[in-house]
Amino acid sequence: DAGITQSPRYKITETGRQVTLMCHQTWSHSYMFWYRQDLGHGLRLIYYSAAADITDKGEVPDGYVVSRSKTENFPLTLESATRSQTSVYFCASTLLDYTGELFFGEGSRLTVL
């Protein structure tokens, strides 16, 4: 089925380890986003990408790295995980259409011990 999928859905890691969250969409949407959701903050933008090989920082990019070598994939890497990065991470994509609707993945719950 077409859609946007994230993996892993759940991850427990330790401080200092590298973690990569994967995001794959089958619509060929040009824009892709990574948000983190924390209680009291709603969703905050980490990084976004307008197309393959074009990425830019969002509101809270520190400690994260992204890449987009293919239109359909947008992995998010925590190079050295910290406890403050414990969160639920959402990937999203959109076309530049009238509705401007973001299509979200199911989320990846990351716990950093």
Added chain:
Amino acid sequence: AQKVTQAQTEISVVEKEDVTLDCVYETRDTTYYLFWYKQPPSGELVFLIRRNSFDEQNEISGRYSWNFQKSTSSFNFTITASQVVDSAVYFCALSGQNDYKLSFGAGTTVTVRA
């Protein structure tokens, strides 16, 4: 900078009551877009509506209605005759013209009791 404020953290109502969620925004853009998303207990994010800054008409979709008032920078959301299935976190969000980076409010948790 864009900012969205949802002052209500939690709202609890009894089934069939109406509930109104407040959303106040700040932006310097003259053209912008406002959104509402729903996040049910299962965790996914569901798009509800998008309005552009030039369209101040109120909108109704079934039991949902939205009141956009540019003069007060508000985009409030009302659920009429609430049902248990309306229990969710509701997010208001804002983006600028040609800018698909959404700024979200902190969310309002709605609990509808049977």
